[in-house]
Amino acid sequence: MDVAKVIVDVPSKDTDRPFDYLIPDRLRPWVEVGSRVGVPFGNRTMQGYVVSLHPRSDIDSARIKPIQSVLDFAPPLSPDLVDLSVWMKERYACRQITALQSMLPTALKGKAERYITLADPSEREQGSREGVLFSVQPETEGEQNVLAFVRQRGEVSLEQLNRAFPEESASVKALLARGLLREYQQIKDKLSKKTMKALELAVSLEEAQEALNNFPAKAQRQKDVLAYIVEMEPFLPLSLKEVLTTVGVTAGTVKGLADKGYIVIEDMEVFRDPYKGRNFEPTEPLALTSEQKQVYSRIIHQLDERNHGVFLLHGVTGSGKTEIYLQIIQRCLEQEREAVVLVPEIALTPQMVERFKGRFGDRVAVMHSRLSSGERYDEWRKIHEGRASVVVGARSAVFAPFTSLGLIIMDEEHETSYKQEETPKYHARDVAIRRASQAGAVVILGSATPSLESYHAARSRSSSEFEPELLEMPSRALGNRLPEVRIIDMREELKEGNRSMFSRPLHEAITARLERKEQIVLLLNRRGYSTFVMCRSCGYVAQCPECDISLTYHQKSNNLRCHYCGYAVQAPEVCPDCGSEHIRYFGTGTQRVEEELAKLFPGIRVIRMDVDTTTEKGSHEKLLKQFRDKKADLLLGTQMVAKGLDFPDVTLVGVITADSALNLPDFRAAEKTFQLLTQVAGRAGRHHLPGEVFIQSYTPEHYSIIHASGHDYLSFVKDELKHRKALHYPPYCRLILVTLSHEQLPLLVRVAENYASDLKRRADRRGWFGSLDRFAAEALDVLGPVASPIPRLKNRYRFQCMIKWRGDMDAVSLARQVAEELQDSVRDTKLQISIDVDPQMLM
Numbered sequence: 118m119d120v121a122k123v124i125v126d127v128p129s130k131d132t133d134r135p136f137d138y139l140i141p142d143r144l145r146p147w148v149e150v151g152s153r154v155g156v157p158f159g160n161r162t163m164q165g166y167v168v169s170l171h172p173r174s175d176i177d178s179a180r181i182k183p184i185q186s187v188l189d190f191a192p193p194l195s196p197d198l199v200d201l202s203v204w205m206k207e208r209y210a211c212r213q214i215t216a217l218q219s220m221l222p223t224a225l226k227g228k229a230e231r232y233i234t235l236a237d238p239s240e241r242e243q244g245s246r247e248g249v250l251f252s253v254q255p256e257t258e259g260e261q262n263v264l265a266f267v268r269q270r271g272e273v274s275l276e277q278l279n280r281a282f283p284e285e286s287a288s289v290k291a292l293l294a295r296g297l298l299r300e301y302q303q304i305k306d307k308l309s310k311k312t313m314k315a316l317e318l319a320v321s322l323e324e325a326q327e328a329l330n331n332f333p334a335k336a337q338r339q340k341d342v343l344a345y346i347v348e349m350e351p352f353l354p355l356s357l358k359e360v361l362t363t364v365g366v367t368a369g370t371v372k373g374l375a376d377k378g379y380i381v382i383e384d385m386e387v388f389r390d391p392y393k394g395r396n397f398e399p400t401e402p403l404a405l406t407s408e409q410k411q412v413y414s415r416i417i418h419q420l421d422e423r424n425h426g427v428f429l430l431h432g433v434t435g436s437g438k439t440e441i442y443l444q445i446i447q448r449c450l451e452q453e454r455e456a457v458v459l460v461p462e463i464a465l466t467p468q469m470v471e472r473f474k475g476r477f478g479d480r481v482a483v484m485h486s487r488l489s490s491g492e493r494y495d496e497w498r499k500i501h502e503g504r505a506s507v508v509v510g511a512r513s514a515v516f517a518p519f520t521s522l523g524l525i526i527m528d529e530e531h532e533t534s535y536k537q538e539e540t541p542k543y544h545a546r547d548v549a550i551r552r553a554s555q556a557g558a559v560v561i562l563g564s565a566t567p568s569l570e571s572y573h574a575a576r577s578r579s580s581s582e583f584e585p586e587l588l589e590m591p592s593r594a595l596g597n598r599l600p601e602v603r604i605i606d607m608r609e610e611l612k613e614g615n616r617s618m619f620s621r622p623l624h625e626a627i628t629a630r631l632e633r634k635e636q637i638v639l640l641l642n643r644r645g646y647s648t649f650v651m652c653r654s655c656g657y658v659a660q661c662p663e664c665d666i667s668l669t670y671h672q673k674s675n676n677l678r679c680h681y682c683g684y685a686v687q688a689p690e691v692c693p694d695c696g697s698e699h700i701r702y703f704g705t706g707t708q709r710v711e712e713e714l715a716k717l718f719p720g721i722r723v724i725r726m727d728v729d730t731t732t733e734k735g736s737h738e739k740l741l742k743q744f745r746d747k748k749a750d751l752l753l754g755t756q757m758v759a760k761g762l763d764f765p766d767v768t769l770v771g772v773i774t775a776d777s778a779l780n781l782p783d784f785r786a787a788e789k790t791f792q793l794l795t796q797v798a799g800r801a802g803r804h805h806l807p808g809e810v811f812i813q814s815y816t817p818e819h820y821s822i823i824h825a826s827g828h829d830y831l832s833f834v835k836d837e838l839k840h841r842k843a844l845h846y847p848p849y850c851r852l853i854l855v856t857l858s859h860e861q862l863p864l865l866v867r868v869a870e871n872y873a874s875d876l877k878r879r880a881d882r883r884g885w886f887g888s889l890d891r892f893a894a895e896a897l898d899v900l901g902p903v904a905s906p907i908p909r910l911k912n913r914y915r916f917q918c919m920i921k922w923r924g925d926m927d928a929v930s931l932a933r934q935v936a937e938e939l940q941d942s943v944r945d946t947k948l949q950i951s952i953d954v955d956p957q958m959l960m
């Protein structure tokens with residue numbers, strides 16, 4: 118193997134392919150598929166990843182350059198992750214380098230630094246052999262000083278040299294040109310490992326004990342230190358700081374002992390453990406209920422066969438899905454394989470972490486975005502070095518560098534946060550399934566409200582890529598019933614003169630809980646704030662006649678627009694349905710609700726949890742702990758309070774307005790509403806006290822609200838699928854959202870129109886273009902271009918096209934090809950085209 122193909126970290130279309138490099142002999146043992154290397158690229162040194170090894174290159178060997186350095190002791194990427202990056206590139210129309218980088222902690226994004234050393238004389242001779250005559254001696258005092266400085270240090274970074282001699286950059290240049298100094302580049306990671314001073318015995322234990330017996334009396338302090346170290350011998354090396362404080366000596370004393378040769382002071386690497394010093398109560402597996410047992414045995418059977426399989430676990434809230442995960446992970450670990458547990462960022466609460474750490478202790482690594490990049494790096498290394506065999510983490514944990522993966526669990530699989538909104542715009546569910554199929558691992562997608570895509574795939578088992586087996590758990594593990602849900606018609610409240618945001622029944626229910634000292638969770642869905650228009654008298658919401666989604670209010674032009682197809686109308690003054698003037702832009706903030714609560718229920722203790730109160734590190738955790746310790750009566754929040762929480766004394770859940778989720782301009786609005794209501798309702802009455810739920814709404818007849826109140830997932834799915842089918846939305850087709858942006862509007866409009874027409878023409882030529890009516894097994898349709906929901910961002914105008922397609926054709930590459938050709942022909946570097954395959958955020 119003499120040649121390595123390397124993907125180099127240059128984010129440009131033309132460089133997104135492997136380049137050949139020679140493997141020098143000295144590096145041969147270190148270069149593997151997945152190695153991170155420093156390579157010459159142009160006149161720079163760049164970071165890259167080895168994607169394959171070959172005996173020779175097709176390129177003239179004189180033209181290929183050698184790899185300069187290998188950056189890690191062990192390759193940070195495994196061959197299966199490298200394969201996965203190739204798949205991601207195709208599937209999400211992203212660059213392979215972007216895919217590779219998304220798999221690693223940012224700490225490993227190295228950058229080249231320039232270093233200066235003395236050149237060795239042989240290199241200098243070469244210069245004169247070419248017939249150029251120059252002095253090989255320093256010519257000025259400045260040059261002399263620079264040379265002396267470099268000689269003394271051996272090597273210095275160019276930056277350091279410039280700092281030391283701010284006036285002598287010309288001298289440095291001259292010395293480089295005449296070959297007295299040499300420059301080279303080296304990749305340096307942004308983040309270094311953290312070290313601390315530690316003590317270790319420099320002699321054997323016996324020798325140390327011997328020394329203690331004969332220690333000179335006047336060095337009593339040193340003797341104390343040595344005695345302590347001997348006593349603590351099984352725990353060596355000890356941190357210097359710890360020794361200083363425990364023995365109560367100065368660093369000088371310890372140094373003296375080191376000078377005598379009994380101990381050494383060394384730099385020891387320390388791991389940043391975000392959960393350090395925290396005790397997790399160990400837990401034992403619970404005896405499974407019969408429902409749990411069935412699910413458990415089916416999955417274990419698959420796991421034992423070491424065959425890939427995908428399961429969709431549909432279990433109601435509180436059915437004990439987490440306990441099943443724990444026991445299946447146990448089995449996976451017994452097989453000496455590893456497990457990944459994916460949890461939505463927002464549900465990655467300390468409570469969740471506790472459950473996994475409680476069962477598997479230190480073998481659990483945790484990865485989420487609230488960790489510092491140093492902590493993330495260390496958790497990653499814990500996995501990479503085999504010190505952890507379970508990872509619990511958000512989306513990106515799907516790339517955990519395990520080598521014998523047995524299991525990937527995705528909890529709350531319907532959550533939209535599994536889709537990454539930045540490039541690479543991947544969906545962790547698809548990546549998980551792909552990765553598991555490479556590894557022969559089992560995937561469990563768990564939810565009380567599975568996404569329609571997953572549920573439909575499980576029911577029809579029609580798509581070849583994704584055919585989960587459906588497993589159901591319809592009852593709660595503790596045998597208690599799902600809470601009673603009441604829908605409150607807010608139009609009636611208004612009619613009867615109640616203008617407050619609290620209906621009378623909810624008001625009474627809160628009062629009763631305060632009296633009984635039980636707890637309350639109050640959900641306010643603030644997403645979609647002020648973007649849609651609703652009549653408070655009759656519940657009318659302005660919708661697009663074509664696309665069946667809510668129109669978005671644009672204040673500037675005072676009109677309502679559909680951001681799928683571009684339809685626009687004037688914003689109404691009175692309700693077109695009932696003539697009422699109570700038509701307004703909707704949305705209330707959590708802060709206002711908090712004020713209102715204080716007014717209506719004097720003395721109520723409220724914990725508010727939203728983006729404003731949870732920015733600080735650990736605040737999320739602190740607030741939840743306060744609530745669990747019953748330091749508050751009511752937990753008020755956005756979606757954050759809806760998921761994964763398990764508090765025994767919560768007996769009331771209130772939803773201020775269900776409609777704000779329902780009227781998001783998104784074809785998934787009903788699904789999201791149903792999911793949110795079901796999830797939040799599931800927080801009530803989870804243990805011994807019965808629960809009650811109040812949902813306030815201006816459109817109480819909507820099927821998503823009615824079915825959520827009946828905990829009736831199946832009926833919801835039936836109704837929702839009917840709509841999706843009629844309007845050609847997923848799961849009956851797939852979507853690609855193409856967003857184009859530029860600083861100049863006229864140019865952008867022209868380009869966007871060209872994009873749409875090129876795409877249509879090209880699709881038509883292949884016989885793909887057409888309507889997605891129900892008879893078409895294969896079709897592609899293009900909507901737009903229209904202004905994006907955020908029409909201008911960072912001084913750039915934004916337009917978008919929506920591609921709807923169905924069938925086996927490769928629509929993603931077509932969308933990408935047309936984008937690339939357009940970009941080439943426009944030749945304006947300011948034009949950006951972004952492709953989002955299977956978009957989740959359509960607002």
Ligand SMILES: Nc1ncnc2c1ncn2[C@@H]1O[C@H](COP(=O)(O)OP(=O)(O)OP(=O)(O)O)[C@@H](O)[C@H]1O
Nearest residue numbers: 403404405406434435436437438439440594761799
């Ligand atoms: N076999 C069992 N025996 C006794 N208690 C159990 C058992 N399984 C689960 N539980 C308990 O039931 C409660 C609900 O279980 P768990 O949180 O695992 O449900 P879940 O399905 O993950 O819920 P959700 O989707 O609502 O978050 C927990 O308090 C859990 O400890």
Ligand SMILES: [Zn+2]
Nearest residue numbers: 652655692695
């Ligand atoms: Zn009305």
Ligand SMILES: [Zn+2]
Nearest residue numbers: 661664679682
């Ligand atoms: Zn429309």
